[in-house]
Amino acid sequence: MHQFSGTLKVNLSALRRNWRFMRDSFTGQHCGAVVKANAYGLGVAPVTQALYREGCRHFFVATFDEALEVKRLIPEKVDIFVLQGCYPGAEQNFIDEEIMPVISSFAMLERWIKVSAAGQRRCALKINTGMNRLGLTVPEFVAALCADSALLSRAGVELLVSHLACADEPAHPLNRVQLSRFREAVAEARLHEPSIRASLANSAGILLGEDWHFNVARPGIALYGGCCVPQLRGHLSPVASLQLPVMQIRDVRAGESIGYGGDFIAPTDMRIAVVSGGYADGIFRSFVGGLKGWFHQELLSVGRISMDSCAFDITHLAPELSPELGDLVEIIGEHCPLDDQASAAGTISYELLTRLGDRFQKVYFEE
Ligand SMILES: *Cc1c(COP(=O)(O)O)cnc(C)c1O
Secondary structure (H helix, E strand, C coil): CCCCCCEEEEEHHHHHHHHHHHHHHCCCCEECEECHHHHHCCCHHHHHHHHHHHCCCEEEECCHHHHHHHHHHCCCCCEEEECCCCCCCCHHHHHHHCCEEEECCHHHHHHHHHHCCCCCCCEEEEEECCCCCCCEEHHHHHHHHHHCCCHHHHHCEEEEECCCCCCCCCCCHHHHHHHHHHHHHHHHHHHHCCCCEEECCCHHHHHHCHHHCCCEECCCHHHHCCCCCHHHCCCCCCCEEEEEEEEEEEEECCCCECCHHHCCECCCCEEEEEEECCHHHCCCCCCCCCCEEEECEEEEEECCCCCCEEEEECCCCCHHHCCCCCCEEEEECCCCCHHHHHHHCCCCHHHHHHCCCCCCEEEEECC
16 A cells, blocks of 8 residues: 555656757767666666667766666666776776776776776776866876876776866856866877767756767756756656645644644634655755645645645635545646756755655656
8 A cells, every 4th residue: 555655757758858859959979878866866777778778878877886786777788987986996896897987086097907907997087177076187187198198098098077067057157167178188188099088068068069068978967857957948858746645634723833843823724735745755844935736726835844744735725626635736747847846945956856755656657
């Protein structure tokens, strides 16, 4: 019996449509997909398999364990990159499993070259162009190539990677700065390894334009329906929809309080629907001014969001439109767009999706 667990519906046709849209917007050779963090919370297995069937052959994850999971889901050899690189001692595991670390420091690079037999190594190398998270700076990289012109071939570097810090703000000056630094690194690398490929663009980076494209794209959020830049609105289809079941309908007298802290006081006699799903399920307490929901009409939550439940004001619904026990209130979906809900909670679609709890029943469907 699942009647009191919410339902997370994942539209795999929409996912594939979004991937095709990003692929068609990309002018480089390979549009990959970022499926880290359980495919942004939506389920790595169905998501990866749907993208593979659609033609995706380059997958990016954060950790080695995520890479192993992706590898087992795919019937042929594809390129799987681990964005966090290779922690000490794991080098041979990457080689045995034919998974590529995105190497992000000299120490990591040295260990990588030391451990594995030449000819078996395949990896990517991260260049820090301004995010200042992981990677070699361009001057460090250029100096290393000067000192050892065979470095890239010895390490088996097939792809240079960098990541944009402000791609969702197209006018931000850092975008151009990062582009010119990355171009310098790529040009330098190609003096030594002419066939080396390059990857700079995440979802928003693809929308910045052709200059930012290079050879391989790494879209994540856009595939899952997150419109990280306004130009994507109208082009992406919603992928996730979340519905929470009503556990109880309650009449509350004017002057009574609702929920923890007693800080919401019913201004009039009210009717409320208590639904299953709370902050333990990723329904943030920080929904400022109430969580929006939808049941025939727009609803607003009242009182604090609890760990396992929250309460919606349904006083304004006509009796024939009022929900009953077990009816589902939409929280994310057609009437409650993901991006709007995320900003109402003071966050971004990425965080809202990746925090959705594992108590929901996940339902995958094709249109
Ligand atoms: C998560 C991530 C991506 C995907 O970014 P989106 O904004 O979700 O498209 C791409 N590259 C790196 C290095 C990442 O960490």
